[in-house]
Amino acid sequence: MPPKPTAIPKPTTEGEQFDIPRKNTLSYQPTHLGHNSPLPYIPTSSAKTHDPSGTLKLAFIMVGLPARGKTYVARKITRYLTWLGYPARIFNVGNYRRDTVGAAQPHDFFDPNNQENAQKRMQVAMTALDDMIRWFERSEDEDELSDQGSSIKEDEREDQDPEYDFEAKVAIYDATNSTKMRRRILMDWCAARNIKCVFIEMVCEDSEMVTHNVKEVKISSPDYVGVDPELAVNDFMLRIKHYEKSYETVTEDENNGKISYIKLINTGAQVIVNKVQGYLQSRVVYFLMNLNITPMDLYFCRHGESVYNTIGRIGGDSDLSWRGYMFSQKLPELMEKQIGAKKxxxxTSTLKRTIQTASNFKHPTVQWKILDELDSGLCEGLTYEEIEERYPEDYQERDNDKFNFRYRGGESYRDLVQRLEPVIMELERHHEPDHAILIIGHQAVIRAIYSYFLNYSHDELPYVKIPLHTVIKLTPKAYGCLEERFPVDVPAVDTHRNKGQSAASVTKAARDSAGDLTKLALE
Known part of the structure; x- marks a missing residue:
């Protein structure tokens, strides 16, 4: 067993990227390597070959020339798995390299014929691999980053559906990994520690798309801070030429024909899958098959204010209030201004309040049962005050862990996330830039979808503020998501409940707000 590691540094992006070496020196040799050669020591059968805890250790290893979208896809996978509840981390070798030798490196630093620099890059890559293995080997109690990737705890898994009741940790090793030798090293290294490897190769045969990627993303990277954009583009294109000298595409005969890989060609125009087995691996394959980089605008809003909203009751299938109907009349005008000539x-969900909110649109409307509000079970139609009175223990337990709390006979936010996965797939596969989508949904539903795109943690998700009578526009970008909010000039009650807020104050606030708004309208 390797020595117990010291504290692991925090990721640069919470819950997403783990990429800073523990040592800022080229003389640092990862403790697992065992000698000073630029090539790693391959462990023998005496090394640990199983995980006593039963945790699935899965590594997705990126492959591809620069500017092919590797980091973009790595971030997408991480965000998707984290949203579903699996601990996931990116180990970005490029960031290790910047921290170790500096960001401002000329293109010939990446020339494979330069043995000195090749050894430096190999050491950096092995440092990232060493950190990845250390992360896998830390127990949940030891892993100080575990809560950032998943809020699942051991004693909560008994109530989960069967397909989600196994432990799993997923790492994404983000680098070019452009030769068969490098990939064999990674496979042998991981196999000795019972880490399953799946390679994801990004292939782009469209030179215009590569140039676009370089201009859009690479020249704004830390490697080219303060560099003239034209010079940065030329330098990066020369860097690509260096990698092309030694690049070897992934083939099915590698590792004696036992290599698992996914090959995405021209941003998913063609997908090749070889020997990929396992539940979680298959879900990632399906996710990648639906992925595209087409620019798109997504719009979300809650239904108009409902009768239940005005009296502080949750769930149910009530009609819109008179202010809710006013919102439904003004919403089409706002959307027409937003979308212009777009389709x-x-x-909507199948509940009356969303259908009524969409009733004044002349555009196509689709009803989704899976977009129905979180099921409150026995608490449907009750106020928070009534819930606290009838089920005091439940009320307190929900405050303690709102994401995992499941209503009696109903759902939890965790259940809702699993239910909404097909919606996420449909949004990710949407590839018509002149066709916008507006989801008219419910507070919990919009929170869950919004948190996926904005990468909110499970602790944050149930408390995201999604006010009534406000349209949210999200524009996904390569490494983030732009957000705009457009309030509609129709007042509504505030249904947001802060953590720890008393039940009586929530119900009173809703009723007082409804009364004040009615008086204001009559004056």
Whole structure:
């Protein structure tokens, strides 16, 4: 067993990227390597070959020339798995390299014929691999980063559906990994520690798309801070030429024909899958098959204010209040201004308040049962005050862990996330830039979808503020998501409940707000 590691540094992006070496020196040799050669020591059968805890250790290893979208896809996978509840981390070798030898390196630093620099890059890559293995080997109690990737705890898994009741940790090793030798090293290294490897190769045969990627993303990277954009583009294109000298595409005969890989060609125009087995691996394959980089605008809003909203009751299937109907009349005008000549499709739930909110649109409307509000079970139609009175223990337990709390006979936010996965797949596969989508949904539903795109943690998700009578526009970008909010000039009650807020104050606030708004309208 390797020595117990010291504290692991925090990721640069919470819950997403783990990329800073523990040592800022080229003389540092990872403790697992065992000698000073630029090539690693391959462990023998005496090394640990199983995980006593039963945790699935899965590594997705990126492959591809620069500017092919590796980091973009790595971030997408991490965000998707984290949203579903699996601890996931990116180990970005490029960031290790910047921290170790500096960001401002000329293109010939990446020339494979330069043995000195090749050894430096190999050491950096092995440092990242060493950190990845250390992260896998830390127990949940030891892993000070575990809560950032998943809020699942051991005693909560008994209530989960069967397909989600196994432990799993997923790492994404983000580098070019452009030769068969490098990939064999990674496979042998991981196999000795019972880490399953799946390679994801990004292939782009469209030179215009590569140039676009370089201009859009690479010249704004830390490697080219303060560099003239034209010079940065030329330098990066020369860097690509160096990698092309030694690049070897992934083939099915590697590792004696036992290599698992996914090959994405031209941003998913063609997908090749070889020997990929396992539940979680298959879900990632399906996710990648639906992925595209087409620019798109997504719009979300809650239904108009409902009768239940005005009296502080949750769930149910009530009609809109008179202010809710006013909102439904003004919403089409706002959307027409937003979309211009674009096509628009509206998605609603099957509950009356969303259908009524969409009733004044002339655009196509689709009703989705899976967009129905979180099921409150026995608490449907009750106020928070009534819930606290009838089920005091439940009320307190929900405050303690709102994401995992499941209503009696109903759902939890965790259940809701699993239910909404097909919606996320449909949004990710949407590839018509002149076709906008508006989801008219419910507070919990919009929170869950919004948190996926904005990468909110499970602790944050149930408390995201999604006010009534406000349209949210999200524009996904390569490494983030732009957000705009457009309030509609129709007042509504505030249904947001802060953590720890008393039940009586929530119900009173809703009723007082409804009364004040009614008086204001009559004056």
């Amino acid at each position: 628009l499709t509206i998605w």
